[in-house]
Amino acid sequence: MRIAVVIGLLGSSGVHFYLWTIEGLGFLAPLFLLNAISGPLIAIGLLAWRHRLMTWLAVDFGVATLGSYAIAETVGVFAQRDHFSTFAEYCATGTELVCIICGTLLLILDRGARKKRSDQQPKPEYTLPILLARKTETSDGGERGF
DSSP states (O other): OHHHHHHHHHHHHHHHHHHHHSTTOGGGHHHHHHHHHHHHHHHHHHHHOOOHHHHHHHHHHHHHHHHHHHHHHHTOBTTBOOOSOSHHHHHHHHHHHHHHHHHHHHHHHHHHHHHHHHHHSOOOSOOOOHHHHOEEEOTTSOEEEO
């Protein structure tokens, strides 16, 4: 599942890098470059550090990118309005859906695995608080408990 999220991130980043090279984006071009750079960074983090924070970043990347594309499709962004017609748009939408769906499933599976691990650990029947178990010597040679 983690590999599917990484493939989705890299696919979306590749499409955004391709779209960044196309003329006519105007001041939106740096945002395409930002997506092209942040996707591989999140993918590397997702593979290197198996923490749910990286999975959340991947899901958020997909939601933010797909959400901004939906806004550009419906309302338009600064008088620029896209039309859902090119192969790159279909690829980007598909890869972002992979990030969202597989990332959410990965979060759910990771939560279940963590819960299962915590249930298997033995729990002590009674633990004496550290302050009651600790004794120190006084200056007159006696002992006193805290």
